[in-house]
Amino acid sequence: MSDFTETPVLLFSYGTLQDKAVQLSNFGRELVGDADRMLGYAQAWVEITDPQVLATSGKTHHPIVRPCRNPEDSVSGMLFRITAEELAAADAYEVSDYRRVSVRLASGLDAWVYVSA
Numbered sequence: 001m002s003d004f005t006e007t008p009v010l011l012f013s014y015g016t017l018q019d020k021a022v023q024l025s026n027f028g029r030e031l032v033g034d035a036d037r038m039l040g041y042a043q044a045w046v047e048i049t050d051p052q053v054l055a056t057s058g059k060t061h062h063p064i065v066r067p068c069r070n071p072e073d074s075v076s077g078m079l080f081r082i083t084a085e086e087l088a089a090a091d092a093y094e095v096s097d098y099r100r101v102s103v104r105l106a107s108g109l110d111a112w113v114y115v116s117a
Helices: 020-027 051-057 084-093
Strands: 009-013 033-039 041-047 061-067 074-082 098-104 110-116
Touching: 009 033, 009 084, 020 051, 020 084, 041 074, 041 110, 074 084
Parallel strands: 009 110, 061 110
Antiparallel strands: 009 074, 033 074, 041 061, 098 110
């Protein structure tokens, strides 16, 4: 993990924020994280039309998650420790189909994650 002079922000990613190219483009560095899971959510796909996001990710469809009725459902991903400035960069990267919320992960940690708007 990187050395932080400020308290790290916890960000959970199940999608393109795990991609090295997306990380380098948005944060200027490759992130190192820990595997974790979101409980009570199911994954779907959303079409991306934003030219900058398409150029960065190279993908026309990104995963998106929504709360579901079955508490046994879960979405796997990575938990990253980032700076507040990097969180702002992630906010700028995500398209309007997503909104940022705080969730309790399987590990018991609370982290920001982008879910369906």
